[in-house]
Amino acid sequence: MDESRFDAEEEVSRRQLNVFGRDVSQIPCFRNSFLYGISGGIAVGVATFLGTSRTRLSTHVGFSSFFIGTLxxxxxxxxxxxxxxxxxxxxxxxxxxxxxxxxTDLERKILEEA
Known part of the structure; x- marks a missing residue:
């Protein structure tokens, strides 16, 4: 089999999203923060819309909850x-x-003091 084909497939499967020259998959907490923020924002926005039927208000509340939740x-x-x-x-x-x-003698001395 051709190894270069497998290398190319592996490289394609590992796509990177670079923001300001940095791979966001390498930033701790980045993924979970956005996933929880997005899902929370959608849930609160939909709940607000179902409760008030006001589109503009539910959009603002949804985006605000996304921002606050993510942060x-x-x-x-x-x-x-x-x-x-x-x-x-x-x-x-x-x-x-x-x-x-x-x-060493230092370890014996530390163990005797403890």
Whole structure:
């Protein structure tokens, strides 16, 4: 079989959406923020239309809820992602130190104090 054909198919299947020169699929929380924002905006807009039958109002309410929902989810998700990333970095450094001190007098001293 021709390997170049498989490479071309794989490249086509992995399409990228670049915004300001950055692939949005690589941005944490981007996809979920927009999915929840869009679905929430549609749901609130339709509910507003069904309740009031006013097209302009339901459009404004739907777009506003999309914007607020997307921004709110983005901020919460990015905060949690940053916090988790910081904790992983601390854990990585602690594991490195544990590996360096394993079997030494310093480790025995630390274990006696604890």
């Amino acid at each position: 709110g989810y983005w901020l919460v998700c990015r905060y949690q992602w940053s916090k988790r990333r910081f904790e992983y970095q601390q854990l990585k450094e602690a594991m490195l130190l544990q590996g360096l001190h394993e079997g």
